[in-house]
Amino acid sequence: MELQGLHGQVVDRIGEALADDERRAGRILRLEDVQAQYGVSRTVAREAVRVLESKRVVHSRPRVGITVRPLPEWNLYDPQVIRWRLATSQRREQLRELAELRAAVEPSAASLAARRGDPALRETLLAHARAMSGAGRNGDMKGFIAADAAFHRTLLAASANTMFAQLADVTEELLVARGELSLMPERVEEAAVLRHVEAARAVAAGDAAGAAQCLRVILDHSRGEVERLLDGGSGDDGRPGSCVFGT
Secondary structure (H helix, E strand, O other), X not given: OOHHHHHHHHHHHHHHXXXXXXXXXXXXXXXXHHHHHHOOOHHHHHHHHHHHHHOOOEEEEOOOEEEEOOHHHOOOOOHHHHHHHHOOOOHHHHHHHHHHHHHHHHHHHHHHHHHHOOHHHHHHHHHHHHHHHHHHHOOXXXXXXXXXXXXXXXXXXXXXXXXXHOOHHHHHXXXXXXXXXXXXXXXXXXXXXXXXXXHHHHHHOOOHHHHHHHHHHHHHHHHHHHHHHHOOOOOXXXXXXXXXXXX
């Protein structure tokens, strides 16, 4: 097996274990223990720890060793860290935090995109919404998720706020993970697609308030849908699927 693949697997296994047990914060992580537990060479163990350190999961100090940091000190926006937390018993907490982050940022991004977004990006946004519609009609959940992720990435970019734009990886990781963790409904709801089309039209029309409201509706529905699926529901709450703009 290639070194990159092997140390990557070790990083994931350690990361998930640490994300699942916050009581490990402050403990010393020894290279010898990593070698023994995962059956790898010292070179692979050292490289795995180096990656963990780059994500602020651990830190090294002379005469102390490699210490596990408390979770709040980790790079929690790193897509790989998000994936670890979603793979553990911390899944619900991670989903809640991601939903709250998106609710705080994306309506503002939509408003900015409507006011000062690049016209080409606005057209691209509408194209992604239409791609979601096509994938939904064809029952292509993978294609729907890809178009959904592209929609939100473009929306953040269209805000012309580079700090918002860098959150696109976080949103994409959440959307992809929903598919992998069976947190998507069995079929694409037409109402969900229409919300995105309406949001794209509001942005294109320069309706900042309407665009922001559309994103609030989208994100509120998405959060409720995930909660119902986690609780064993169908994910369909029967609420109206439209948002109003242009008022």
